[in-house]
Amino acid sequence: MENKIAIQGIKGSFHHQVVLEYYKQDLAIDECLSFEDLVGSLLKEKSTQAVMAIENSIAGSIIPNYALIDKYDLQVIGEYHIPIQQNLLALYGQDLEDIREVHSHPMALLQCMDFLQKYPHIKLVEDKDTAETAQRISNQKITGIAAIGSEVAAEMYQLEILAPSIQTIKNNMTRFVILSKQKVEIPQADISKASLKFELDHKRGSLAAILNVMSDCKLNLTKIQSMPIIETPFKYSFFVDVTFEVYKDYEKAKSIIKIMAEKFKILGEYKNNPI
Amino acid sequence: MENKIAIQGIKGSFHHQVVLEYYKQDLAIDECLSFEDLVGSLLKEKSTQAVMAIENSIAGSIIPNYALIDKYDLQVIGEYHIPIQQNLLALYGQDLEDIREVHSHPMALLQCMDFLQKYPHIKLVEDKDTAETAQRISNQKITGIAAIGSEVAAEMYQLEILAPSIQTIKNNMTRFVILSKQKVEIPQADISKASLKFELDHKRGSLAAILNVMSDCKLNLTKIQSMPIIETPFKYSFFVDVTFEVYKDYEKAKSIIKIMAEKFKILGEYKNNPI
Known part of the structure; x- marks a missing residue:
C-alpha cells in the first residue's frame, strides 16, 4: 500500500501541520472527521499511519484517545510537539470592524475567549471543524464572517490573518503521537x-x-x-x-x-x- | 448571605442532581452557562458554594477545571459521585419513529453514539446544554425532536423517556467537587x-x-x-x-x-x- 497518513480534520488543520513537519514530505492524506474515524482508517488499512493529538498544555491528556489506542491495540511509533497558534482568518480586504461573526470549534473559541471578549459586537457561532470553516469562507467567498485557524490554514485557503496569535495562553504546546496498526520495527538504538x-x-x-x-x-x-x-x-x-x-x-x-x-x-x- | 449553590447548566442538569442528593434539601440555585461563570458566581459572592464536575470514568480529569480551582484559590470542601445515565427524551405521546432530530451537547451525543447509530434516519444536531434543550422542547411543545438528558430532566420538564440508559458505556461515574471561596471549617475528625x-x-x-x-x-x-x-x-x-x-x-x-x-x-x- 502507498504511504497514506490519516489525520483528524481536513488539510490546513494542526494535524496536517504535524504531517508536513514530522514526515518532511508531502504524503497522501486521509481526512477523518473524528478520532474514531481516524482509528477506523488505520484498522481498515485505508491509511498506513495516523497522527493523533494526545495531550496539550492547557487541557491535559485527551483520555478518550488513550482509550482508543488501548482498545484497538494500536502502536505508538513516534511523537511530535507543535505550539498551537490560533489566528483570526477572513477573506482578504476586510477589517476587524467588518466581522460580525466568528465560526469555529467550541474548543478553539474557548482558547481565544480573552481576545474575542474585547469585541462584543462579534457573535460566536460553534462549528464542527476549524479548518473546514476556513475552507468554506474561502470557497464561498463569505464576507463578514471570520474563522479561527493556523497559519497553514490561512495560506492553504488564501485567507488574511486579521489578528495573529489570538489564543489566551500564548504557549499552548500540543503533543501528537504517530500511530500504526501493526508494530513497526525501530532499531533498538533509536528507542x-x-x-x-x-x-x-x-x-x-x-x-x-x-x-x-x-x-x-x-x-x-x-x-x-x-x-x-x-x-x-x-x-x-x-x-x-x-x-x-x-x-x-x-x-x-x-x-x-x-x-x-x-x-x-x-x-x-x-x-x-x-x- | 442566604445559601445559594452555583451549578453549571440549568435545573435538571447532572450538576443540579448533585445539589439535590448532596445537600438533601431544595436550596436556591445559580444557573451558570460555563465553568468560568460558575467560578465568577463564587468570586462575586452571588453564591455561597458551587458544584463542579471534575472527572469521569470515560474522559478522565477535566483539567481546565483543576486549573480554575488553582488559579482562583478556591477551596474544595467536599466531593460527590453520580453515575451518568443518559436517556432519550421527547414530548409525551411520540414514538422513536416520530423523531427526526436529536439536539444535544456534543459530549452527550458522543456518549450515546452507539445507540444513535442504530437510527440513521435521526439527524444529530449539536447544542449548548443538554437540560436547556429538554426545557425548550417542553416549553415550545416541539415534536419530532428529542433531547438527551437525565431522569431528573425528564421529570422536571415533563418529557417522556423514549429510550432509557442510552449511553455507550453503561457505567459512567462522574466525580463532582463542592467548592467555596473561603476556607470552611471542617472538624478534624471529619477530614x-x-x-x-x-x-x-x-x-x-x-x-x-x-x-x-x-x-x-x-x-x-x-x-x-x-x-x-x-x-x-x-x-x-x-x-x-x-x-x-x-x-x-x-x-x-x-x-x-x-x-x-x-x-x-x-x-x-x-x-x-x-x-
Missing part, C-alpha cells in the same frame, strides 16, 4: 521512550514501589495519569511515559514491572522527540 | 481526604520519593495527574488526591512534602465520600 499501561490494586505504596523500580533502572518519568477502573472499585490503571538512555535499562525495568503490576501493556516504544 | 498540588524538578526518582513519604505516612493515593509546566521545560506539576484514616498521619506527610516539593498547595481537605 528512547516508551508509553506503558498497567493496573494496580489500591494497596498503599503499590505505585511508589513501581516508580522506585523505574528510578532504580534509570528511567525518567515524563508523564503519569491514573484512571479508576469503574467496574472494579479501588483498582486503578496507570498510563505512564518514560524516557531512557540505554535500552537494556528499560528492558530490565520492563521485566520487573511485568511481575509486579497487573495487565502490563506496552502501547509503544519509540524515539524521544521532546519539545 | 479523611485531601487534594494537593506540587511541582517537581525533572530529576529521576523525585516523584517516587514523594510517594514513598505518602506511603510511609499511611496515605492512600486515589488519583495522580502530571501536567508539564510549559514555561519551564522538564518541570512538572502534579495533582494528587490522598485518603487517610488518621489526620495526624496526613499532617506529618504534609510537613515533609512541604520541604521536598516546590510550590506545595492544598486545594482542599474534606470528607472522603467514595462511590
Whole structure:
C-alpha cells in the first residue's frame, strides 16, 4: 500500500501541520472527521499511519484517545510537539470592524475567549471543524464572517490573518503521537521512550514501589495519569511515559514491572522527540 | 448571605442532581452557562458554594477545571459521585419513529453514539446544554425532536423517556467537587481526604520519593495527574488526591512534602465520600 497518513480534520488543520513537519514530505492524506474515524482508517488499512493529538498544555491528556489506542491495540511509533497558534482568518480586504461573526470549534473559541471578549459586537457561532470553516469562507467567498485557524490554514485557503496569535495562553504546546496498526520495527538504538499501561490494586505504596523500580533502572518519568477502573472499585490503571538512555535499562525495568503490576501493556516504544 | 449553590447548566442538569442528593434539601440555585461563570458566581459572592464536575470514568480529569480551582484559590470542601445515565427524551405521546432530530451537547451525543447509530434516519444536531434543550422542547411543545438528558430532566420538564440508559458505556461515574471561596471549617475528625498540588524538578526518582513519604505516612493515593509546566521545560506539576484514616498521619506527610516539593498547595481537605 502507498504511504497514506490519516489525520483528524481536513488539510490546513494542526494535524496536517504535524504531517508536513514530522514526515518532511508531502504524503497522501486521509481526512477523518473524528478520532474514531481516524482509528477506523488505520484498522481498515485505508491509511498506513495516523497522527493523533494526545495531550496539550492547557487541557491535559485527551483520555478518550488513550482509550482508543488501548482498545484497538494500536502502536505508538513516534511523537511530535507543535505550539498551537490560533489566528483570526477572513477573506482578504476586510477589517476587524467588518466581522460580525466568528465560526469555529467550541474548543478553539474557548482558547481565544480573552481576545474575542474585547469585541462584543462579534457573535460566536460553534462549528464542527476549524479548518473546514476556513475552507468554506474561502470557497464561498463569505464576507463578514471570520474563522479561527493556523497559519497553514490561512495560506492553504488564501485567507488574511486579521489578528495573529489570538489564543489566551500564548504557549499552548500540543503533543501528537504517530500511530500504526501493526508494530513497526525501530532499531533498538533509536528507542528512547516508551508509553506503558498497567493496573494496580489500591494497596498503599503499590505505585511508589513501581516508580522506585523505574528510578532504580534509570528511567525518567515524563508523564503519569491514573484512571479508576469503574467496574472494579479501588483498582486503578496507570498510563505512564518514560524516557531512557540505554535500552537494556528499560528492558530490565520492563521485566520487573511485568511481575509486579497487573495487565502490563506496552502501547509503544519509540524515539524521544521532546519539545 | 442566604445559601445559594452555583451549578453549571440549568435545573435538571447532572450538576443540579448533585445539589439535590448532596445537600438533601431544595436550596436556591445559580444557573451558570460555563465553568468560568460558575467560578465568577463564587468570586462575586452571588453564591455561597458551587458544584463542579471534575472527572469521569470515560474522559478522565477535566483539567481546565483543576486549573480554575488553582488559579482562583478556591477551596474544595467536599466531593460527590453520580453515575451518568443518559436517556432519550421527547414530548409525551411520540414514538422513536416520530423523531427526526436529536439536539444535544456534543459530549452527550458522543456518549450515546452507539445507540444513535442504530437510527440513521435521526439527524444529530449539536447544542449548548443538554437540560436547556429538554426545557425548550417542553416549553415550545416541539415534536419530532428529542433531547438527551437525565431522569431528573425528564421529570422536571415533563418529557417522556423514549429510550432509557442510552449511553455507550453503561457505567459512567462522574466525580463532582463542592467548592467555596473561603476556607470552611471542617472538624478534624471529619477530614479523611485531601487534594494537593506540587511541582517537581525533572530529576529521576523525585516523584517516587514523594510517594514513598505518602506511603510511609499511611496515605492512600486515589488519583495522580502530571501536567508539564510549559514555561519551564522538564518541570512538572502534579495533582494528587490522598485518603487517610488518621489526620495526624496526613499532617506529618504534609510537613515533609512541604520541604521536598516546590510550590506545595492544598486545594482542599474534606470528607472522603467514595462511590
